[in-house]
Amino acid sequence: MMRILFICLLTYCSLHASAQQTQLTLEDIYKNKTYATKRFGPARWMKDNRSYSTLEQNMDAGGYDMIKYDAWSGKRSVLVSAQKLIPKGKKQPLKIVDYEWSPDNTKLLIFTNTRKVWRYHTRGDYWVLDMKSEKLTPLGQNVERATMMFAKFSPDASRVAYVSKNNIYVENLSDSKFTQLTFDGGKSIINGTFDWVYEEELSCRDGFRWSPDGSQIAYWQSDTKGMGTFYLINNTDSIYSKPVPFPYPKVGTSNSAVKVGVVSATGGRTRWFDVPGDPRNNYLARMDFIPNSDEVMIQQLNREQNTNTVWVGNTTTLSLQNIFVDKDEAFLDIHDNIMWLENEQFFTWTSEKDGWLHLYKVSRDGKSFDTITKGAIDVVGINCIDPKGGYVYFTASPENFTQRYLYRSKIDGSAEPERVSPIDQPGQHAYQISADASYAIHTFQNSSTPNKISVIDLQKHRSIRVLEDNRELKNKFDALNLNPKEFIKIDIGEVVFDAMMIKPVNFDPTQKYPILFFTYGEPANSTVQDAWQREDLWHQYMSQQGYIVVSIDNRGTRTPRGRNWRKSIYKQIGILATHDQAAAAKVLFDTYDFIDTSKVGMWGWSGGGQMTMNCLFRYPEIYHSGLALSFVSDQRLYDNIYQERYMGLLADNESNYIAGSPISYAKNLQGNLMIIHGTGDDNVHYQSFEWLVNELIKHNKPFEMMSYPMRTHSLNEGENTSLHLRETMARYWKRVFE
Template structure:
């Protein structure tokens, strides 16, 4: 009897374990936060180099806090700010310290404008007195402390202001700002999106001058979007959007002198026609401003040093490229005003050291691999810290190297994606590690040796939770397509049987310099791919020609012909995969979002004998409809390169459609306008082609909010099952 009970208990436990391991991922779980990872929000290294701060949420008090932690012990030493103690602030969403850390700027009531820009109300918290002061009753943009911490500059209604924190006086120093005409110190739509910055003003070291870019977008064509909302009549959002070949904003550089209360335009000693100013930054010398000027084709970049006192300017560095030059934030001025610069000029992205006059001192890093992040320079040890793909293009590691290019040391030892956040004095770094099988692991590391000193967060709860699910390994490999070994990952069903045949569903993005085949932890899409694998699909992703981190030649081969080589690679990769015994070549599908939607549309039309179905979300359907800076970087203008624009745009290949096509877009997409999809729809209708269409009212390029993502992915899953899953 006792034996029977023991056997029964064993069978119950075994069945429970088996059931637990076979738990299936659901779409609801993917989008309700079930698989959310823990992290360190708004991490900031304190100036003393011994502590760091993090933004936390105090659930007991329903308050946000800035908490200070000790690097050595990882113990919380104090709560610096809590919204529970400030009557005027129910909560704040971000914070910024003044340089001396005597004050903290707290962001509240933030509302999104475009991808990077926000409006918000901001408070200054004095760490010594505990006093909190509202900057202004208005919602403002990009408030920034002066280096001495006594003032804040900010943007409001396309003009610039300075608030003296001692007197409380606010001075408006530009007056011509006007919506859809003149913007001072804040970037226009296309700069924000394609040069990836919003604050177009900068304080000098002495806190007595502010340099800023002025945008005159009077002649830039306007784009309008209907906003349907919930009222009886819709409204319109109207904004300046320069499409390829159209008029850009005219930019000019200005310097405001706080002592004289005058702003004057800066003139450089070179005549530019139709140019960009993608970066400005003061050097350590309070009278010397650096400014980067770039031609419209973006294949010439000049670094100017401008003497604000003498009103003189000189080019200290000039780069040219047969294709284009990527603008970065890596320019760093050392104590002697020599500077660090990154460039692809030897065929791979590397670090260079120039003297203060622009003379090359040395190339710091070298090799057939890419530097992917520049972290900083430690003046005490003479070491530069950076991230690179030296350990394989799908991996990232943290390295240190002497300024003269010697004594390089790898500081991370786990294979996958490592990213460092260094203490202010470069004694420590917090490393964020993940790979395809390891959720984010946060460790405290010694910056000298890279040695792990302590584990901060390891997401062990999530990892334990996932043991209940039937998950498949993400297998990394390469596939030789058109003479190139392309990076690939593949996810097979957990019960994969090589003697059976499975439908193949491919994902890609494929945009210039991008990467989707990377050894890192799951995104929401990865859980969706696991769900599809559970349902009997093989999911694969191939990074074709034009993608990044394999050298400039590999990346720039698509120049002037976006959608040619990348599409060829996806079609030919699908053909090769279809030859594998375990893949059903008659059931291959492909999908993508944005550039990936442009690609999946093209792949279905041009590869109509290979792909049975495609899903295109928010796709560009003709590069004539997309913005000037991005498109012309790779294509020049439509006037110069009409065939490049038209021959590879899917809108011109709709007559080749044979398979099933699902087209999805948000009507409030300010980036890739729904116009792209509407023109595609009209072309498909006139070609008498059947397809499916889903429009998400008022949703932007991300198509999210409420149940939107759940509904979207349910729709896509159902479409895949209906078009590829007929034999499952």
């Protein structure tokens, strides 16, 4: 009897534990990190293209060892033990945030003790480990700690250059002697790095380049005088508020004056290129040395960002030659896919000039322009260019826009693109490829499979060794017994959209369920992807509460559907996309009887917050409740590079700036609205939130609001912020859907 009772107790406990495991909780997602994805690396392919380095924890030393693995055999060797990374007089090894090998793999540059500059940790301390002598040396003993940025070896690895407090320095590794190359850097002059808007919208951070022979350094200089200063107000760090100023160019206002100069690596006067055009109304978006030369290639975008003028500048004579101009009737994106070929007589270039995003082979004089990738296919990204093997490896997905696969094309353009990724692994594939394309670190994922990372023989696409399979996470996820994402098509007549749907647990098609739309809708991103995405667990949690979750990629979103798809949104941000979302919702309601059309909500972050309010205010007959986070309420308040790229200049298109802004329709609010913003948002300022609040008050509209003190655009700083935010969101939806 006692034995039967004991067995029953065990069975009960087991079933009870199993039942507990099937509940997805916000605490587990946002506090306990129960469903965190394990990563691998950072890894670097070594010079031999047969081995790679990575970091592995050393429990005894309390740091990380630098490990070398042979790609084929898996042979493991310790390149640098954590004990060798303990500075003199210290007990703990350096915390490696990032690292770089010298070109000959004889020295290791370590980035540590980092600080955030806007969104990224780009400021900190650097150390160099000499692999032969095992000497560990701190760099920048002449500058303030944790102020160094973008340190990099000279071509012969005898020196390192870096930026500190907007000035550029070169330091000899043999004796730690340094040379200060610029002296005018300060509050308004920025040397070797960039202002906020160049970093955010043009992905410009590292602002200097060594010449191939190591004799010169070319760099950007930004003069922020004349640019408007925006002030964030810090009320949390002391009893008196502190204004936090930074230059930020709003739509239609003045930019920094940016120029490119060249200075000897041993010091001296900077000589400047005289690039034609107003430096405050053109963007010097890219600059790099041409290999084995004393010339730089400079890409100059006009203010409208529909013309990219490509210059070759001689660093000795400072002469400039315009080799070609790329144009688009809408806007151009900058691509970092340039590689020089055939003794620098040709280079690769990415353009949409034939309606698809293709890679081209261009002659040095710009006169010949031959297609490498061919057909109705968009090049999502270049993974590797292997001149010796004769192939370009790139990411694309011409048949399913929610997925990503590796393709290759012959550099001479003589063949159609060939798929490399296996057919039996539907989803998204990413590759870190050795320079000779023999091996790759391959990451596979889809909406129900977290990252599976392997070393593969790329030529046969055969797995050699699994580095991280996230099996534990996969098992936890499967134990929840959730309904998977379903990928569907929505045809509104004008166009067919990709969409995803998650149905509630224990879904019954004869019942009616509230629907929650998740949206972004702008050209910077896509929400409908067959991938293990950040918001998936939140949406699965919402589906557990009994809601259907749907997301729709409207026209203009960043998907590989050709130029016309992406450029259709030009000059009508917030207008065309809002129409598309509403039209798709109507088709969805007509298609699925289980949707409760009296309980329709939408939510989004940033551009998705703007889209949410545009839909809620303009289509109240469809959408009844909205939740908008970190949103732009008036497009004229946002930065000029992003907004003018997609909307044109304010003077030419102000009526659509107004028509696409949710603040213009706030008076139409009929349903429920909650707005959330961080007061320390340097991207979309709290000002945008306050302007909308004033407009809603003006029209006597009831709404809910939540402010997070000194949190940025991501709303994740500070203890417990992420969990508090999600619980606030969940409570809101529970109220409005009941």
